[in-house]
Amino acid sequence: MVTIRDIAKRAGVSVATVSRTLREPEAVRPAKRDAVNQAIEEMKYVPNAIAQQLRRPRHEAIIVIVPEIANPFFSEIVQSIENVAHELGYRVLIGETQGKQERLDYYAEMVTSRVADGLILLGSLLPSVVRATVKAGKPLPMPLVLACESYAGLNCPHVVIDNVAAAKLAVQHLIEVGRKKIATITGPMVNSLCADRLRGYHSAMVEAGLTPEAGWIVDGDFSIESGHSAMLRLLELESRPDAVFCANDEMAIGAQQAIQEKGLTIPGDMAIVGFDDLRFGAYASPPLTTIRQPTNELGETAMRMIDAMLHDKPLTEQSVVLAHQLIVRRSSGAQERLASNK
Amino acid sequence: MVTIRDIAKRAGVSVATVSRTLREPEAVRPAKRDAVNQAIEEMKYVPNAIAQQLRRPRHEAIIVIVPEIANPFFSEIVQSIENVAHELGYRVLIGETQGKQERLDYYAEMVTSRVADGLILLGSLLPSVVRATVKAGKPLPMPLVLACESYAGLNCPHVVIDNVAAAKLAVQHLIEVGRKKIATITGPMVNSLCADRLRGYHSAMVEAGLTPEAGWIVDGDFSIESGHSAMLRLLELESRPDAVFCANDEMAIGAQQAIQEKGLTIPGDMAIVGFDDLRFGAYASPPLTTIRQPTNELGETAMRMIDAMLHDKPLTEQSVVLAHQLIVRRSSGAQERLASNK
């Protein structure tokens, strides 16, 4: 390995001059600067980032933690984080937990051990160190921003959407297009965000004077398969619903498949609304009505927040709530209803 | 920041003893060991990974570079890399290039500058340093494994599937189920793998005595949208094909959508075969016949290869070719054909 000392020797200068040539070239006489650059070129010197980081207080690196990289919803957020990060001069390291606390803690430790400066957390798990300090009512043990989800009692900057209101909007849409027997397929209830969406469902039903029947609330785990099997359960009910609100698009896609397998039509026999606005949803058959989460803004805002924290700029907001949006496509039967009205 | 020296002072021992307590606890007397551990506990000491890495030759970290994290095909491979990596004791950092040479070089430099030990490269771009050494006929400048794609003239371990044979198999399947007017939607031709798939298409056609007409070969860019627009172009042809082989599943999904928008049926009017076996393909409507790439094995093999390189174990194979598999679902009309035969 060629070091700064080798370059210094070759160029006939001191190591300080080499370092300066790299860090602030204006501060060194052109003649020496050229000699140094030439030596660097000749010997193919690349500064050892580890050694640099040992000296420098900050590394301009952040870690983004995702439960599952293969989930397009998360990967879209990651993508927008990446874009802003590069613009701000950070490198982004992505870590995947697959729901395992152990892996999450592993990545979190990369921050305490100074490999990265801060953490953006997607998903619902918290690093144990964070949980511990929260319990003790102490300040955060590291620069941290939560995207997607927030925690009651955790005083940590976060960027979210209003899941209660969004779910409510989805269900209200089903009600507006004339459905009354509305079921819901929920996500794993350990996520507070799933509880919120269920609350939104209830709230819309109650306000419309509708009562969810027993069996209309089935739980899935966000996977296509779970949506499929949850829907099969709904279809066997004696009082079969005529619409379903799914807590994410993947389950909605699985549900649509199940409906069509049983020879029923969408939206004729069953209207569907999903959540997330996955790319694939627009190409499902029929195209999926859904709630759009602003993945771009989520990622961008999270990145800007962590940047602010790392540079001790005051955060304008501890809690940012972004706007969601109802995307109406064919699966909810809005068109059909309009047609029959005329 | 609490350092090893703080712990040494608190526990009344030397820094060496603290370090040893952490590295090889058996080598230190229980009494001191306990004192040290207690101090660590009390002061919440976490070793500075950067400093450790400066001393240690190896960091047990690898970088996986992906063109696009949101592409489920890549993210599935990443997932299996992660699994094996954790088992082997590596940490995995994921970098996304979005097709930009500059970002790729950036991550590659993390290896030359010792942040990570090696690189697994998915996709078709090569780091400039690698390209340079290859041109010059020199050995690789860093431990590197290619997954998905290999390069003529680049003597680098890689794990791939036989894209020519796989594409050929897909097209032969269409021929077997009775189609003769078979078109193809290709990926971006900068990828050698797309050229391979096109070659497989040609080869199957020629062997069956079929001649692709002008206009039957349209190019896409692997996105759903491009599959959609490519299919619209195919549908406008005077001699409309009755089957299409798409170079990946996302384009196939876009293509199916376009067909149905035009009021045509799948597989009746148009049979479709995709490539990759994305999770979503099985839930498309109709479910997509496709070529399954063994994403798990791809990732696992790549990870084991880089591990071998990093530990100077001789690689059993420089070039691993994994088996592909035809997955027959409804979109290619195999069932219908069977039915009409009986």
Next chain:
DNA sequence: CATATTTTTGTAAACGTTGCCAGAACGCAA
């Protein structure tokens, strides 16, 4: 040309670990 001022350079001390080496403490036998 001497002196004062500014600019450029080099020396050396960090940064937080690890691990070699020498020496201290211990255990055991005589």
Next chain:
DNA sequence: TTGCGTTCTGGCAACGTTTACAAAAATATG
């Protein structure tokens, strides 16, 4: 108690940078 072999421990030099500070060189001023 002494001597000897083992086991533990501590001091200190790395690892490759950056940067404060002092020293040297260049430039300006009279």
